Amino acid sequence: MKKKEKEIEEMEAIVNEDEVVEIEAEVELEEVKLGPKPEKALYYENLFGGKK
Amino acid sequence: MGTIANVLVGNAVLYLREPNNAKAEMSDQQAYAGSYSAKLYKSGSGNAGSTHVELASSTLWTAKTVDALVADPTDYSFYYYYSAVTGNFVQYELKYEDPDSDGWMELTVVPHQNTLGLATWTKKALALTDKIGYGGIAESGVSFFDWDLGDTIAEAVTGPLSGTGTPAVGDWQLKRVRLELWESSPERTAYVDSIEIDGTTYTIEPGGTAPGMKLDSASTEVGYSDEGLTIEYSTEIEDIRVNEETFPIGAAITSEDVTITMNLAESSMYNLDKAMAGSLLSGSILKLGAGTLKTLNARIEYTNPAGYKRHILIPNCIASGGVAMQSRRNEKTVVPITLRALKTASEAAVTILENVA
Numbered sequence: 001m002k003k004k005e006k007e008i009e010e011m012e013a014i015v016n017e018d019e020v021v022e023i024e025a026e027v028e029l030e031e032v033k034l035g036p037k038p039e040k041a042l043y044y045e046n047l048f049g050g051k052k
Numbered sequence: 053m054g055t056i057a058n059v060l061v062g063n064a065v066l067y068l069r070e071p072n073n074a075k076a077e078m079s080d081q082q083a084y085a086g087s088y089s090a091k092l093y094k095s096g097s098g099n100a101g102s103t104h105v106e107l108a109s110s111t112l113w114t115a116k117t118v119d120a121l122v123a124d125p126t127d128y129s130f131y132y133y134y135s136a137v138t139g140n141f142v143q144y145e146l147k148y149e150d151p152d153s154d155g156w157m158e159l160t161v162v163p164h165q166n167t168l169g170l171a172t173w174t175k176k177a178l179a180l181t182d183k184i185g186y187g188g189i190a191e192s193g194v195s196f197f198d199w200d201l202g203d204t205i206a207e208a209v210t211g212p213l214s215g216t217g218t219p220a221v222g223d224w225q226l227k228r229v230r231l232e233l234w235e236s237s238p239e240r241t242a243y244v245d246s247i248e249i250d251g252t253t254y255t256i257e258p259g260g261t262a263p264g265m266k267l268d269s270a271s272t273e274v275g276y277s278d279e280g281l282t283i284e285y286s287t288e289i290e291d292i293r294v295n296e297e298t299f300p301i302g303a304a305i306t307s308e309d310v311t312i313t314m315n316l317a318e319s320s321m322y323n324l325d326k327a328m329a330g331s332l333l334s335g336s337i338l339k340l341g342a343g344t345l346k347t348l349n350a351r352i353e354y355t356n357p358a359g360y361k362r363h364i365l366i367p368n369c370i371a372s373g374g375v376a377m378q379s380r381r382n383e384k385t386v387v388p389i390t391l392r393a394l395k396t397a398s399e400a401a402v403t404i405l406e407n408v409a
Contacts, residue, residue, distance in 0.1 A: 038140070039100040039235045040160060041199030044187035048195035 058357045064281045066314055067271035068326050069349040073098035073236065075367045076105060076267035077399055078258060084131040084173045084245035086257040090231070090267060091399075092142070096239030101270030102145075104232035105244055107254060108264035116226035116250045118148055118159070125161075125178035125205045127251040130231055132176060133243040134169025140235045141167050142242050144178060148224035150191055157188030157221055161205060169240065177248075180206040190219035226250075228264070263409045264361060271351055274326070275318035278386045281352065282313045283364060310366070310393040310402045312350065313373065315386040327389040329371040345370060350391055360407040368394045368401070 079091035090105035121128065134141050141164035149156045163182045181204050187197030196219065231244045245256050254262040288307045291300035316323045325333035326348060332339045348371065352364040373390025395401040 038162065038165070038185060038199060038201060040143070040185060041197075042100075044185075044197040044199055048187065048197055 060354065060357055062355060063277070064283075065353045066274045066277075066281055066312070067268065067351040067353065068274060069269050069271040070326060070346055071098050072347040072349045072368060074101065074103040074233075074269040075349055076103050076269045077365060077367055078256075078267060078403060078405055079243065079399060081398055082133050082173075082243040082245075084133070084243075086245075086255055086260070088257050088260075089133070089243040089245040090256050092231075092233045092242045092244065094233050094236055094238075094240055096237045098236050099270075100234055100236050102230060102232045102234060103269040104145075104230040104267075105247075105256065105262075106228055106230045106264070106266040106268065107247060107249065107262045108228035108266070109226070110264065112149055112151060112225040112227055113250070114151075114225050117222065118157075118224050119222040120250060121146065121159075121178075122180075122205060122222075125180055125182070127177075127248060128161075129175055129177035129248040129253075131173055131245045132164075133171065133173050133245075134164075134167070135241040136169050136171045137238050137240050138166065138168045139238045139240050140165050141169065141233065141240070142176075142244060143232050143234060145230040145232055146226060147228045147230075148188075148221065149227045150221075150224050153191040154193070155189055155191040155219065155221075155224065156227075157186055157219075157224060159184055159186045162201065165201075169242075173245075178205060180204060188219075192219070258405055259408045261409050262407075265407050265409075266353075266361065266363065267365060267405075268351060269349060271349065272322060274314070274316050274323055274389075275320070276316075278315040278317045278384070280314070283352065284311050284313070285309070286311075308401075311372070312352070312366070312369075312391040313388070315388050317384055317386055319377070319385050319387055323387050323389070324375075327371055327373075327375045327387050347394065348391065356406055358408070360409065362407065363403075363405045365403045365405060366391070366393045366401070367399060368396045370394060 073095040075093045077091045078088050080088050083089045092103045094103060132142055144161040146159045161178055161182050161184050163176055183201045184203050184205055185199035185201055189195055229249055233242055247254050256262055286309045287305050289303050290306045292302040293300050321333060321338055325331045325338055329345055330340060330343055332342045348369050350366040350369050354362040356362040369391045372392040375388055377385050377387055379385050393401045
């Protein structure tokens with residue numbers, strides 16, 4: 001019984017890992033969709049300091 | 053009798069760009085109206101920066117305020133012809149100044165981010181929904197900027213700018229406009245013509261109506277000089293002679309050269325690097341012996357007798373002279389620079405461009 005419970009816990013952990021991976025993938029896709037930061041932003045960061 | 057007012061006096065200012073990976077030229081390769089347009093080119097490598105055609109007022113355009121832009125951005129427009137690649141194309145930058153303080157703001161409209169060029173002339177009128185980025189100095193002297201492109205023209209006044217801690221800019225007045233390429237990559241060309249500012253369309257032509265027109269590509273002014281600048285044009289002409297005549301019956305140009313010489317009074321590493329043909333500058337170290345010959349982009353700016361700008365544009369040149377620098381007690385060390393123009397494939401080697409507005 002105990003062995004089975006352990007297996008279930010391990011499987012749940014794997015499922016959770018998968019979920020985490022899925023969330024990360026979505027974040028990455030969103031970043032690609034937004035595109036790279038305009039380089040003129042870096043000009044003002046250098047001119048005035050900081051990031052906005 | 054002559055006209056004293058036509059006599060050109062005063063200094064010329066030399067601006068250089070190196071590496072030569074971005075150019076702004078007056079070009080007759082494409083034109084929407086007339087024979088010329090402003091050609092903006094990025095080679096695909098090197099530093100980002102503004103490669104632009106600029107229109108500027110000698111005084112502030114008092115009626116052209118930020119509020120006026122937001123009220124009707126559609127009467128700010130330009131015609132464009134983009135090379136057939138996908139990239140960030142022309143940005144419409146408006147510089148506003150506060151008539152009551154030293155405050156200023158560069159408001160950049162970016163309607164053509166990540167856009168595929170179609171190699172055909174098209175009009176772009178600014179719209180309330182176009183994205184903007186901006187940066188400047190507030191009336192209080194504090195800097196502000198926002199370049200995440202989360203705002204539109206419609207929000208220029210009602211959005212973050214008028215929020216807590218941000219300046220009220222509605223009554224700030226227009227000083228200049230730039231149509232620019234910024235990112236260095238990909239390699240692309242944009243021709244820009246017929247720029248409309250608040251309902252008035254300015255032609256991009258030699259002798260056109262565009263006020264204070266300037267073509268520039270994030271260049272650096274070399275600073276103080278000693279005994280000014282000399283530009284020299286020279287030719288070699290071969291006579292065509294025949295046995296039966298004593299005079300030549302014709303002549304042909306066999307070679308032409310334009311050289312610019314100047315003694316730079318500011319002995320900066322930047323100036324040293326530009327004067328020495330084969331040098332390599334990296335931060336605070338300048339190396340000789342790599343054997344590379346660098347090309348530069350030069351612009352010389354005068355004020356002509358009528359009080360308007362005259363530019364000599366040399367899109368491709370090399371430093372070709374010896375550099376002898378003498379250090380003596382209580383005397384300045386000048387850096388002599390000699391630039392020689394090279395021909396580019398499609399454009400003139402040297403263009404002298406006179407503004408009439």
